[in-house]
Amino acid sequence: MKLSVRNPGMLTTVQDLGRWGFQQIGMPVAGAMDADALRIGNLLLGNDEGAAALEITLLGPTLVVSGDGLVAVTGADLGFRLNNVPAPTWRAVRVTTGDTLQFSGPSGKGTRSYLCVSGGIDVPPVMGSRSTYLRAALGGFEGRALKAGDTLGSGTPPALWKRIEGFECPVDLRPERDANAPLRVVPGPQEDRFTPEGIETFYNSEYTITNSADRMGYRMEGPVVAHTGAADIVSDAIPLGAIQIPGHGQPIVMLADRQTTGGYTKIGVLCTPDIASLAQRMPGQKARFRRISFEEALDISRAEREKLSRVRQARAAWTTRPEEKTPMRGNAEERLSSGVQQAGAGSLNLVVNGTGYRVTWETASE
Numbered sequence: 001m002k003l004s005v006r007n008p009g010m011l012t013t014v015q016d017l018g019r020w021g022f023q024q025i026g027m028p029v030a031g032a033m034d035a036d037a038l039r040i041g042n043l044l045l046g047n048d049e050g051a052a053a054l055e056i057t058l059l060g061p062t063l064v065v066s067g068d069g070l071v072a073v074t075g076a077d078l079g080f081r082l083n084n085v086p087a088p089t090w091r092a093v094r095v096t097t098g099d100t101l102q103f104s105g106p107s108g109k110g111t112r113s114y115l116c117v118s119g120g121i122d123v124p125p126v127m128g129s130r131s132t133y134l135r136a137a138l139g140g141f142e143g144r145a146l147k148a149g150d151t152l153g154s155g156t157p158p159a160l161w162k163r164i165e166g167f168e169c170p171v172d173l174r175p176e177r178d179a180n181a182p183l184r185v186v187p188g189p190q191e192d193r194f195t196p197e198g199i200e201t202f203y204n205s206e207y208t209i210t211n212s213a214d215r216m217g218y219r220m221e222g223p224v225v226a227h228t229g230a231a232d233i234v235s236d237a238i239p240l241g242a243i244q245i246p247g248h249g250q251p252i253v254m255l256a257d258r259q260t261t262g263g264y265t266k267i268g269v270l271c272t273p274d275i276a277s278l279a280q281r282m283p284g285q286k287a288r289f290r291r292i293s294f295e296e297a298l299d300i301s302r303a304e305r306e307k308l309s310r311v312r313q314a315r316a317a318w319t320t321r322p323e324e325k326t327p328m329r330g331n332a333e334e335r336l337s338s339g340v341q342q343a344g345a346g347s348l349n350l351v352v353n354g355t356g357y358r359v360t361w362e363t364a365s366e
Contacts, residue, residue, distance in 0.1 A: 001069035001095075001117060001157075005150040009061035009103065014121050014140035014152075015114075017050040019129035023237065023260040030131040030139065033112050033215060033256050033279035036175045036304060037075035041116035043311045044072040044092050044167055046158035046319070051120030052130035054146075056113040058282075060103020061146060063115075065095045069154065070118040070161055074169075076110025076177075076280055078103045089113075091168040110177055110280040118164075119155035133257060134215070160319055160360065167318040173307045175273065177280045182290040185268035186297050188243065190233060193265045198226035198249075202267055203291050207251060211283045215257040218278060220287065224249030227265065235263040241270035243289075255279060271297045273304050320360050 005012075017038065018031025032038040032055055039049040054061070060078045073080040073089045080087050081102040087093055095101070101115070123130050123141050132140025141150060158164070191199065207222035231247035238244075242254045244264040253270065254262075255278075270278065271292060278287065292300075350357045 001065065001067035001119070001154045003101070003117070003152045003154075004064045004066065005061060005146050005148055005152070006064055006100075007062040008146040008148055008150070009056060010059035011057040012061045012146045013055050013132040013134070013144075014052050014123055014146075015055040015131045016052040016120075016129055018131055018256065019127050019133070019139065022127055026260050027127065028133055028135075028257055028260060029240070030133040030215075031129070031256050032114065032131075034075050034114070034175070034177075034276040036273070036276060036308070037112075038114045038116070039308055040090070040169055040174070040311055041072045041074040041114045042120070043308065043315060044074075044090070044164070044169055045070050045116055045118045046161060046164050046315065047116065047118065047120050049308070051116070051155070052123065053114045053116040053121055054152075056103065056115060058106055058111055060105075060113065061101075062103075063101040065099040065101065066097050068094075068096045069157055070165060071095055071101065072116045073113055074116070074174075075113040077107040078110075078113045079105050079107065080113070088168070090174055092164050092166060094165045111282045112280060117154045118157035118161045122153045122155045135257065163319045163360065164315065167315055169311055170314060173311050173314070175276065175304070175307075177277045179277075179281055179285060181277065182288040183274045183278055184271040184292045184297070184300070185243065185289050186271060186292060186294050188266035188268040189236070190265040191267055193228055193231075193233070194245070194267055195226045195228050198224075199267070201225050202245075202251070203289055205288070207287050207289075209281055209283050209285050209287060213283050215255060217252050217254045217258055218281075220251040220253070222250070225251065225267065231265050232263050233265055235261040238262045238266075239269055241272070241275040242266045243268045243270065253278060272301050320358050 015032045018029040020029055038053055042049045042051045070092045072092050080089055081104055083100050126139040137143035201223050202225045205223040207220035210219045210221050212219040225245050238254050238258050244252045245267050246264045
C-alpha cells in the first residue's frame with residue numbers, strides 16, 4: 001500500500017518510538033510525542049508496536065491510497081475522514097485504491113494524531129529508527145516534514161491483516177489525556193538547588209504553556225521558582241520529561257527532540273504517561289504539577305503497560321473469532337458502517353494430547 005500526499009497539513013512527520021542508544025554521541029532520540037497512542041495504533045493493526053507511523057499536528061494532511069490495507073488513527077481527535085465521510089478512530093479501517101484520507105481539524109481534544117498503516121510506514125532506518133529529527137534533517141522521509149507530491153510506501157502487512165479489520169481499542173484501554181489533570185512529577189536530581197519556598201511555588205501554582213512549545217520542549221510561564229543560588233550546573237544528561245528551571249525561574253519541560261545534555265537545574269521529571277498528556281496540550285493551555293514518589297511512578301507505568309498487554313489479548317481474540325462474513329462492498333459510508341467483512345477464512349478447534357488449540361486460516365492474495 002502507498003500513500004500519496006495531496007496536502008501535507010501543518011506538520012506531518014514519520015515517527016516511531018525513537019532513536020535510542022546514541023545519546024552518548026549527541027544524537028537526540030526524537031520519536032512520537034504520544035508514544036502510547038502510536039503503540040496502540042500499531043497493535044490495532046497487528047504491527048510491531050514500534051512500527052513507524054505519521055505524527056499529525058493540529059491540521060492534518062490529505063492522502064490518497066494506492067493498494068489495499070488497513071489504517072488506524074489514534075491520539076487527538078483531528079477530524080479523521082475517509083472519502084469525506086467521518087471515520088472512526090482507535091479502530092482498524094479498511095482502505096483501498098483511490099480512497100482519500102482527510103482531517104477536518106481539531107475538536108479541542110488534543111493536538112497530535114497518529115496515522116498507522118498495516119505493515120508500518122516504510123522509509124530507510126537511520127541508526128535503527130525511522131523517526132524524523134527535523135533539526136538535523138535526519139531520518140523519516142528525507143529528514144523533513146511531508147510536502148505535497150510525496151509518496152510513502154508501507155512494509156509487509158501481517159499475514160492475517162484482513163481478519164483484523166474492524167477491531168477497535170476498548171474505551172477503557174485508551175490513554176487518558178485529561179487537559180485539566182495535574183502533571184505528576186518525580187523529584188529531580190537537582191531538587192536541592194531550589195529553596196523550600198521555590199519548591200512549594202512550583203507544586204502549588206498554575207503555569208501557562210507559551211508559544212515557545214514544540215517537539216523539543218514546552219516553555220511555561222507563571223510564578224517564579226526560586227533557586228538557592230546559581231541556576232547553572234555542570235552539564236549532565238537530560239531524560240525525557242525533565243523539567244529544567246533556568247535563572248529566570250520559569251519551567252521548561254523537555255520532550256522528544258530534546259538535546260542530550262544541558263546545564264540548567266532540573267527540579268523533577270514528568271511521569272511517563274503525563275509526558276504525552278502535556279504533548280497533547282497547546283500554547284495557551286494551563287498546567288499544574290503534582291509531586292509523586294519514584295515507586296508511584298513505576299506503578300503508574302506498569303498499569304499503562306498492562307493496558308497494552310490487554311489490547312494485544314483483545315486483538316488476538318478478535319483475529320481468531322469464528323465468524324465468517326461477506327466481502328467488503330459499497331461506498332465509504334457503507335463500508336465504515338458495516339463493521340468487519342471477511343471471506344475465504346475460517347477456524348477450527350483442535351485438541352492435541354489434552355491441550356486445546358484454535359487454528360485460523362484465510363485465502364491469501366498478492
